[in-house]
Amino acid sequence: MRIVIAEDQFLLRDGLIRLLEAYGFEVAAAVDNGDDLLTELRASRPDVAVVDVRLPPTFTDEGLRAALQARRELPGLPVLVLSQYVEQLYARELLADGAGAVGYLLKDRVLDGGQFTDAVKRVADGGTVMDPEVIARLLARNAGTRSPVARLSPREREVLELMAEGRSNAAIAQRLVVTERAIAKHTAAIFTKLDLQPSDDDNRRVLAVLAYLGQQ
Amino acid sequence: MNGPVAPAASPDSPARSARRRGAREALGSVLLAPPRALAFFGLSLAGLVLLVVAIGPVVLAVSGLWHVIQDISGQGLGGQDGQDLLNALVGLACCRFVLPTALIVVRWLASLTRRLAGRWCAVAIREAYAPEPVSAATARGSSEGLLDLILRGHGRITYRQRITWLLNDRATWKDLLWLAVSVIAGPVLLIAPIGLMVGGMAAFLAVNLNGFDRTSGAVLVVVGVAAAPWLLRAYVGLARLVLAPSESAALEQRVAYLAQTRQESLDTGAAELRRIERDLHDGAQARLVAMGLTLDAAGRLIDTDPAAARSLLIEARDASAKALAELRDLVRGVHPPVLADRGLADAVRALALDSPARARVTGSLDGRPPAPVESAAYFAVSELLANVFKHAAARSADIDLRHSLGALRITVRDDGDGGADPGRGTGLRGVERRIAAFDGVLAISSPVGGPTVITMEIPCDLS
Numbered sequence: 001m002r003i004v005i006a007e008d009q010f011l012l013r014d015g016l017i018r019l020l021e022a023y024g025f026e027v028a029a030a031v032d033n034g035d036d037l038l039t040e041l042r043a044s045r046p047d048v049a050v051v052d053v054r055l056p057p058t059f060t061d062e063g064l065r066a067a068l069q070a071r072r073e074l075p076g077l078p079v080l081v082l083s084q085y086v087e088q089l090y091a092r093e094l095l096a097d098g099a100g101a102v103g104y105l106l107k108d109r110v111l112d113g114g115q116f117t118d119a120v121k122r123v124a125d126g127g128t129v130m131d132p133e134v135i136a137r138l139l140a141r142n143a144g145t146r147s148p149v150a151r152l153s154p155r156e157r158e159v160l161e162l163m164a165e166g167r168s169n170a171a172i173a174q175r176l177v178v179t180e181r182a183i184a185k186h187t188a189a190i191f192t193k194l195d196l197q198p199s200d201d202d203n204r205r206v207l208a209v210l211a212y213l214g215q216q
Numbered sequence: 217m218n219g220p221v222a223p224a225a226s227p228d229s230p231a232r233s234a235r236r237r238g239a240r241e242a243l244g245s246v247l248l249a250p251p252r253a254l255a256f257f258g259l260s261l262a263g264l265v266l267l268v269v270a271i272g273p274v275v276l277a278v279s280g281l282w283h284v285i286q287d288i289s290g291q292g293l294g295g296q297d298g299q300d301l302l303n304a305l306v307g308l309a310c311c312r313f314v315l316p317t318a319l320i321v322v323r324w325l326a327s328l329t330r331r332l333a334g335r336w337c338a339v340a341i342r343e344a345y346a347p348e349p350v351s352a353a354t355a356r357g358s359s360e361g362l363l364d365l366i367l368r369g370h371g372r373i374t375y376r377q378r379i380t381w382l383l384n385d386r387a388t389w390k391d392l393l394w395l396a397v398s399v400i401a402g403p404v405l406l407i408a409p410i411g412l413m414v415g416g417m418a419a420f421l422a423v424n425l426n427g428f429d430r431t432s433g434a435v436l437v438v439v440g441v442a443a444a445p446w447l448l449r450a451y452v453g454l455a456r457l458v459l460a461p462s463e464s465a466a467l468e469q470r471v472a473y474l475a476q477t478r479q480e481s482l483d484t485g486a487a488e489l490r491r492i493e494r495d496l497h498d499g500a501q502a503r504l505v506a507m508g509l510t511l512d513a514a515g516r517l518i519d520t521d522p523a524a525a526r527s528l529l530i531e532a533r534d535a536s537a538k539a540l541a542e543l544r545d546l547v548r549g550v551h552p553p554v555l556a557d558r559g560l561a562d563a564v565r566a567l568a569l570d571s572p573a574r575a576r577v578t579g580s581l582d583g584r585p586p587a588p589v590e591s592a593a594y595f596a597v598s599e600l601l602a603n604v605f606k607h608a609a610a611r612s613a614d615i616d617l618r619h620s621l622g623a624l625r626i627t628v629r630d631d632g633d634g635g636a637d638p639g640r641g642t643g644l645r646g647v648e649r650r651i652a653a654f655d656g657v658l659a660i661s662s663p664v665g666g667p668t669v670i671t672m673e674i675p676c677d678l679s
Contacts, residue, residue: 092569108537141569141570
């Protein structure tokens with residue numbers, strides 16, 4: 001699988017290259033600023049891009065904007081955005097086009113190599129990966145007593161959280177140490193309670209849940 | 217009597233309703249003029265009483281002393297002299313105990329006059345009183361009720377400090393002058409039209425009263441009603457002439473304000489730095505030290521007990537994640553990255569997204585205010601939002617951001633219980649101080665039970 005990396009800090013860039021190559025990815029290019037990133041994405045059309053939000057020259061949100069621009073030109077281009085801090089605002093912008101194949105993670109998650117590369121693969125396959133901290137805040141916002149989310153049982157909330165992070169039923173089952181069938185029952189109940197259209201397509205499902213949680 | 221300027225007649229309803237509003241306001245001011253005039257007259261009578269209470273003892277003391285001295289230097293103490301001595305003593309006692317309080321009540325009366333002038337006739341009269349001298353333990357943050365004003369000073373600062381403060385302030389003398397002027401101007405400007413109305417009414421009802429027949433009675437009433445608003449305006453204009461501060465007084469006040477806000481700004485900055493140092497020391501630093509110890513232990517166990525070493529390494533990794541989280545929170549509390557990267561509007565939207573209940577953001581800015589103003593505004597909004605959901609038990613909040621007439625204007629409206637009061641320790645005082653350093657002002661409308669609307673205005677330019 002071909003990857004383009006955009007990260008301006010040398011140590012982290014080097015670390016990412018090593019990590020991804022160790023897990024069998026092919027690093028097609030590693031750039032350190034927003035303009036080069038855009039050029040590279042247009043030219044090499046990788047299977048997935050791993051991009052830091054903050055890049056030169058402005059050190060603001062160069063990476064994010066380059067990623068959004070690239071996705072406008074190449075719809076559905078899988079991009080995993082890494083950041084030192086997560087903002088719901090940025091998550092919304094990434095999810096806005098509804099095409100999926102997008103991820104938004106705290107750089108802390110890179111510390112666990114297995115989970116990180118798993119996330120990269122999920123995004124490359126068209127899935128959505130949201131950092132648990134973004135999801136936690138999103139759920140906290142929806143926790144008002146009048147919101148349908150409050151009517152979910154604690155177990156259902158756990159499942160909802162993991163679904164919103166972008167995990168498949170199998171992954172959720174493994175995480176919560178229950179059978180996949182139990183998870184399927186929970187998700188059906190969740191979709192009914194939230195009045196959402198159930199979907200077999202995992203990717204569509206995540207987007208639906210995130211869209212639902214994101215709206216106010 | 218300022219109605220809105222109605223646009224040229226056109227059939228569409230906004231213009232028509234504006235004209236209707238203007239007509240309603242004009243009618244209201246005409247009808248309300250007599251009672252308001254009476255209110256002002258009442259104030260001027262109260263002022264007369266105060267004048268007597270304030271000046272009387274002084275006159276009494278001086279005259280009594282004068283006579284006593286004359287008598288002593290002339291003849292020696294006689295019967296009448298006892299009376300003079302008593303007068304002098306009573307006068308002096310009043311000066312000692314009653315005068316400062318009386319002067320403060322005068323001040324309060326003048327403030328009330330200014331407020332009513334502003335509210336009823338839209339005539340703004342500035343205040344420029346010298347700040348009260350500070351004693352060691354000064355009362356903080358209490359609202360300026362009359363009782364507070366009187367009681368707070370007693371026993372805290374000496375008589376001499378108080379009386380010097382009051383008498384050295386030019387504004388006090390202006391207030392006293394106003395009391396005298398109002399006693400003279402009151403009957404002429406305020407009572408005359410009312411008198412005309414009453415007389416005309418009496419002539420109208422009782423035919424042939426003192427040679428006035430019905431028509432002239434009616435004419436008198438009309439003249440009175442028409443004249444009342446204008447004369448009221450004239451009275452208030454006179455008030456402004458006497459009560460408004462002079463240029464140098466206004467400048468003095470400005471300097472005092474700047475000195476105070478600068479001091480508060482420095483104090484806040486120093487407190488912030490101490491907080492950061494403490495958070496770093498107790499949080500991230502401590503975790504990093506613990507991490508180092510864990511890694512050290514893992515290194516020693518790696519050959520003898522690899523499984524234990526591995527679990528220690530995982531522990532170290534978790535500790536580093538926690539340290540990162542704490543550093544993130546610290547940075548957020550100092551200068552949030554989204555504020556630096558995206559500017560105030562997006563940062564406020566991010567705040568709204570993170571708040572525990574529904575918060576909508578409207579409005580936009582065409583540029584960016586200077587970074588310190590952005591930062592102050594951001595933390596002010598953050599504090600106000602936190603208040604909304606912590607104290608007011610509101611279900612939703614609306615935030616509006618715009619820039620007009622050279623000032624950044626942010627309004628936070630919520631549908632909670634109201635009753636917000638800066639004096640009650642809800643952090644509103646802190647918000648006020650934060651934006652005061654940039655000449656910002658906070659306006660609070662928070663009736664109990666009703667919605668709360670808090671507006672901040674900070675003069676600045678957008679880049």
